[in-house]
Amino acid sequence: MKQLAIIGASYLQAPLIQKAKELGCETHVFAWAADDVGEKIADHFYPISIVEKEQILQKCREIGIDGICTIASDLAAVTVNYVAEQMGLPGNGMRCCEKSTNKHKMREAFRAAGDPSPRSVLVGPNTDLSALEGMQYPLIVKPTDRSGSRGITEVRRPAGLPAAIARAREQSFERMALVEEFVQGQEYSVECISFQGAHHLLQITLKYTTGAPMYIETGHMQPAPLTADMQENVRQVVFHALDTLEIKNGASHSELKIDAAGQIRLIEIGGRMGGDCIGSHLVPWTTGLDYVGMVVQIALGQAPDLQRRAEFYPACGVRFVFGPRDLELREALRGVPGLALLEESPVDPMDHIVTDSSTRFGYYIFAAQDPARICEWMEK
DSSP: OOEEEEEOOSTTTHHHHHHHHHTTOEEEEEOOOSOOHHHHHSSEEEOOOTTOHHHHHHHHHHHTOSEEEOSSOHHHHHHHHHHHHHHTOSSOHHHHHHHHHOHHHHHHHHHHHTOOOOOEEEEOTTOOGGGGTTOOSSEEEEETTOOTTTTOEEEOSGGGHHHHHHHHHHHOSSSOEEEEEOOOSEEEEEEEEEETTEEEEEEEEEEEEOOTTTOOEEEEEESOOOOHHHHHHHHHHHHHHHHHHTOOSEEEEEEEEEOTTOOEEEEEEESSOOTTTIIIIIHHHHHOOOHHHHHHHHHTTOOOOOSOOSOOOSEEEEEEOOSHHHHHHHHHHTTOTTEEEEEEOOOOOOOSOOOSGGGOOOEEEEEESSHHHHHHHHTO
16 A cells, blocks of 8 residues: 655645545645644644654655645645655655745746746845835735735835735745736636646636735636637646746646736746645536546656546636625525536634635535636626
C-alpha cells in the first residue's frame, strides 16, 4: 500500500484525503490540531503545524512516504515542495515554490520572461512611497504571500494608500505589501494539471466578486463563456507562465483578466488546485475528469488519468453565502425548472461581517443544461 502524506486537515483537504483512500493509499495527514474533518477521516493524523517543515520532513522519513501533496493552500504547498525536494519525490522544488507563493517574486519572474502582468512595486516598513509616483490609479494593494482575498484593497486616490498598505502588511506573513496597477476586464481562473513539464488545461472558470474595494469572490461558473479562439489564447499565455514559474508537476490555478479588446493580463498563479470548490467540485462536474485523483497520481510519480470517467453537466456554478438574501435565492432555486441543486454546505452563524473568503457563511453548487441559466442565477 502506498503511503501518502497530505498537508492540511481542513474541509479543503477532505476531498483529497477521501480520494487518496479510494485509490488505495494509506493517508498521513499533518496539521495543527483543531478538530477539523481531516483529523477524523485520515488513517493517521499528526498534530504538527503545516508550517513546521523540518518536523514534517522528519516524520515523513520515519514513515517512508511514497508521495506528498495538498490542494487549495499556498501555505501548505511550501511544505509539500520542501519535503518532496528533500526526499526526491515528485514536486516542483523550492525555487518554483518561491515564485508561485510570493506575489512579488512572481511579478519579477513574469516581467523577466515577458509574461503579461500589471506593473507593481514592493512596499515594506521603510519604503519611500515616492517609489509609487507615476503609477496609474486605481491601485490594488495586497499582501505578498496570502490568498483567499485576505488584505486586498482597491485604492482610488493617494490618500487611501497608507491605510491599505498597513492592512496588507498586517495580513502578510513577511509583513510586506505589493502595490500594483489595476487591470481592467473580466476575471477568470484556469485549472491545469502538469506532469514532468507537460501541461494540460482542464477548465476555465468565470469569476464573480463583490467588486471594490475588497474583491471577495461571490461565486464561480464553469465553463467560462469564451470563444474557441480566446480559449486557445488563454492556454498559450498560461502555459508560458507555468514554464516561467517552473511548475512542472501537479495542479495549478491561474487567475487572469481579459479586457474588451481581448488582451489577457495575468493576476497570479498558484502551484496548487484552486479553492472555493473550483478544483474539487466544479471541474469534475463540468468535465467528467477526476482532478483530485490526478493530484494523487502525480504525487506518487504516476501519469495523470486524463480520460473522462463520469457523466458531467454542461454548466455548473457555486454561490457563496454572504447573508440571508443568498439563502433566499438558494431556497428559490430548488423549484426552478432546468436547475439542479447538487450540494450545499452547512451555514455558519451570521454573526460577523464578511471580510475575505474564509469568513463567508457557506456555499451551494448547482447545475443546468443551459449555461445561460447559470449566468442568470449568479447575477441575481
